[in-house]
Amino acid sequence: MEFGFTEEQEKLRKDVRDFFMNEMPEDFEPGVETMFSLTKEQTEFWMTFQKKTGEKGYLTPGWSEETGGLGLGPIEQGIVEEEWGRTGGRWPNFSGLHIAGPAVQVFGTEEQKKKFLPGIAKGEAVWNQAFTEPEAGSDEANQQLRAVEDGDNYVLNGQKTFITTYVKPDYLYTLARTADTEPKHRGISLFLVPGDAPGVSYRALGSMGFGTQVDIFYDNVKVPKENLLGELNRGFYHAMSAFEFERSGTGGPASAKRSLEEFVEFCKETMRNGKPLMEDPEVRRSVAQMAIDIEVQRLIAWHAVWWFSEREKLGPKPYDLSGFFTKIFSTQHPETMMNIMGLYGQLRTGSKWAKFAGKVERRWQIARSVHPAGTLEVNKIVLAGRGLGLPRVPAKFNKQIAKALGEKK
Numbered sequence: 001m002e003f004g005f006t007e008e009q010e011k012l013r014k015d016v017r018d019f020f021m022n023e024m025p026e027d028f029e030p031g032v033e034t035m036f037s038l039t040k041e042q043t044e045f046w047m048t049f050q051k052k053t054g055e056k057g058y059l060t061p062g063w064s065e066e067t068g069g070l071g072l073g074p075i076e077q078g079i080v081e082e083e084w085g086r087t088g089g090r091w092p093n094f095s096g097l098h099i100a101g102p103a104v105q106v107f108g109t110e111e112q113k114k115k116f117l118p119g120i121a122k123g124e125a126v127w128n129q130a131f132t133e134p135e136a137g138s139d140e141a142n143q144q145l146r147a148v149e150d151g152d153n154y155v156l157n158g159q160k161t162f163i164t165t166y167v168k169p170d171y172l173y174t175l176a177r178t179a180d181t182e183p184k185h186r187g188i189s190l191f192l193v194p195g196d197a198p199g200v201s202y203r204a205l206g207s208m209g210f211g212t213q214v215d216i217f218y219d220n221v222k223v224p225k226e227n228l229l230g231e232l233n234r235g236f237y238h239a240m241s242a243f244e245f246e247r248s249g250t251g252g253p254a255s256a257k258r259s260l261e262e263f264v265e266f267c268k269e270t271m272r273n274g275k276p277l278m279e280d281p282e283v284r285r286s287v288a289q290m291a292i293d294i295e296v297q298r299l300i301a302w303h304a305v306w307w308f309s310e311r312e313k314l315g316p317k318p319y320d321l322s323g324f325f326t327k328i329f330s331t332q333h334p335e336t337m338m339n340i341m342g343l344y345g346q347l348r349t350g351s352k353w354a355k356f357a358g359k360v361e362r363r364w365q366i367a368r369s370v371h372p373a374g375t376l377e378v379n380k381i382v383l384a385g386r387g388l389g390l391p392r393v394p395a396k397f398n399k400q401i402a403k404a405l406g407e408k409k
């Protein structure tokens with residue numbers, strides 16, 4: 001396998017890096033001033049930044065020029081994403097760029113593509129992925145939000161929960177029940193719902209990590225039929241394919257690498273018991289282990305990108321494990337850093353006694369909210385089925401297990 005990049009690809013990397021370096025504020029602190037708990041001014045800054053990046057085509061480099069992209073291949077997309085990951089920032093429209101947008105690309109009509117994609121590519125529109133409900137998290141097929149046909153519209157009633165929203169969304173990429181079928185996943189459809197449609201309301205949850213999740217309520221919300229995405233009652237299958245986009249990427253490892261580099265500097269500069277932390281053998285071992293983890297994560301991410309670029313020749317794509325490792329390491333690494341820092345690791349950003357700008361405490365909290373894109377257990381189930389091709393547990397056995405558990409209670 002060739003591990004290098006071409007001259008053009010290296011030039012693209014330099015252009016993208018220069019653009020981010022010039023446009024990001026000099027005092028930007030990755031990992032602290034990200035999209036979490038933003039002030040109004042910071043939110044405005046990130047929206048403006050998103051638009052500037054969209055004007056360059058760097059938000060969606062792989063999309064066609066008609067839809068606002070640069071028409072580049074998977075390797076080039078990986079480069080742009082890696083450079084963005086290095087900066088440590090977040091897009092307000094993460095869900096539009098990585099989930100709803102790709103789904104519209106794949107399953108949308110020509111009209112839908114024309115109507116929705118340029119707004120995402122230009123960084124103007126913000127989308128939320130509105131899938132999770134109180135009883136439909138991992139059990140995504142158990143959707144209760146109901147969409148009922150009414151003339152030229154569907155009328156939606158129900159609730160979503162734990163939806164990440166950095167700013168008020170322009171659109172909600174919504175999963176809803178359209179038929180009472182058995183099995184349940186055959187009666188679900190996808191809708192593109194305006195975020196300010198009459199009957200849509202939001203309630204902040206104030207969670208510990210991301211701090212920006214909401215409940216969303218749909219009260220007789222009318223959605224025109226042309227906003228149905230893909231086939232009626234096939235929404236579950238469409239949504240599952242689109243999850244691949246959320247679970248992959250080169251940005252995560254790049255962001256982790258930058259954090260570790262900063263942490264190494266901190267360990268070199270910080271004295272304990274009369275010598276730099278970095279001279280403590282246990283600290284050296286832990287830092288080396290984190291570096292190995294991140295390198296593995298990075299290589300897996302690039303392997304998946306390479307596979308995407310070759311997939312016509314190679315057949316079905318593999319399950320990309322980089323998102324899986326991002327989940328594992330983004331939980332473990334802040335814990336390790338916390339141990340190395342001792343009590344100072346617990347001091348918050350803003351405390352004048354905080355070391356390393358309080359980033360470790362923040363990351364430690366964020367690391368506890370590892371549910372976006374599904375839990376680790378569910379990721380393993382997907383890996384077993386799609387990645388390794390292991391047979392699924394037949395439905396009849398699931399029923400037998402549920403019955404046995406029920407009988408024991």
Ligand SMILES: Cc1cc2nc3c(=O)[nH]c(=O)nc-3n(C[C@H](O)[C@H](O)[C@H](O)COP(=O)(O)OP(=O)(O)OC[C@H]3O[C@@H](n4cnc5c(N)ncnc54)[C@H](O)[C@@H]3O)c2cc1C
Nearest residue numbers: 129130131132137138139162163164369371372374375377
């Ligand atoms: C920070 C954050 C951001 C989020 N953003 C969004 C968003 O933007 N949009 C959105 O739609 N949702 C979002 N979610 C919701 C997220 O998708 C769900 O939390 C996730 O799918 C898990 O569902 P649940 O919370 O209902 O857990 P449950 O399904 O209730 O699971 C509870 C526990 O049981 C385990 N479990 C469940 N089923 C199995 C099984 N078959 N085998 C083994 N173990 C199992 C799980 O792993 C977990 O540990 C977000 C969540 C968080 C924490």
